[in-house]
Amino acid sequence: MSLTPDDVKRILELVQNSAFDELRLEAGDLKLVVSKHGRIVDAGGAATAEARLAPTAAPPASAPASPVPAVAPAQAAPAAAAAAPKSPAGSSSDExxxxxxxxxxxxxxxxxxxxxxxxxxxxxxxxxxxxxxxxxxxxxxxxxxxxxxxxxxxxxxxxxxxxxxxxxxxxxxxxxxx
Structure with a gap:
């Protein structure tokens, strides 16, 4: 299996936008490990390397540059729920x-x-x-x-x-x- 630069970019974007901290992909001779927080832990639990996921787009000028999301994944869900359109009154029992x-x-x-x-x-x-x-x-x-x-x-x-x-x-x- 071979990956194009676009494939790698897409994988990095998916990981960056997910709630996951790390992705391990193995296919044949290909082994890819991506970590948002720079510490990659091997199967035995030991940190093996430093690697950081770079941002996929430049942050706004007012925001500090950081590969780690500004909102922690656990906090992102309530924020997304608050931004979701509310159902009409009385429909919650219907749902x-x-x-x-x-x-x-x-x-x-x-x-x-x-x-x-x-x-x-x-x-x-x-x-x-x-x-x-x-x-x-x-x-x-x-x-x-x-x-x-x-x-x-x-x-x-x-x-x-x-x-x-x-x-x-x-x-x-x-x-x-x-």
């Missing part, structure tokens, strides 16, 4: 029985197989357990996201081409009556 469809891996989420193609599913669509609801791309490999639930799509929670984490909810589904 208590909804089932999330979660991302099976970290990567970039796509709602359709091609840029000009219609989305796999729309709000209001009836789906079954094997329905494909989107794709998650990692290093130019596209992985289908299956719903795993039968019901009606109530809401999409992420945008097209948006970075997603493992286990992040992508859709909310009202389960079908049995």
């Amino acid at each position: 208590s029985n909804l089932i999330p469809i979660k991302s099976p891996i970290v990567g970039i989420f796509y709602i359709s197989p091609e840029p000009e193609a219609p989305p796999y599913v729309e709000t209001g669509a009836e789906i079954d357990e094997d329905s494909t609801v989107g794709l998650v791309e990692v290093m130019k490999v596209f992985n289908a996201v299956r719903s795993g639930v039968r019901g009606t799509v109530v809401r999409r929670l992420v945008g097209n081409s948006e970075f997603v984490e493992f286990g992040q909810p992508l859709f909310l589904v009202r389960p079908a009556e049995r």
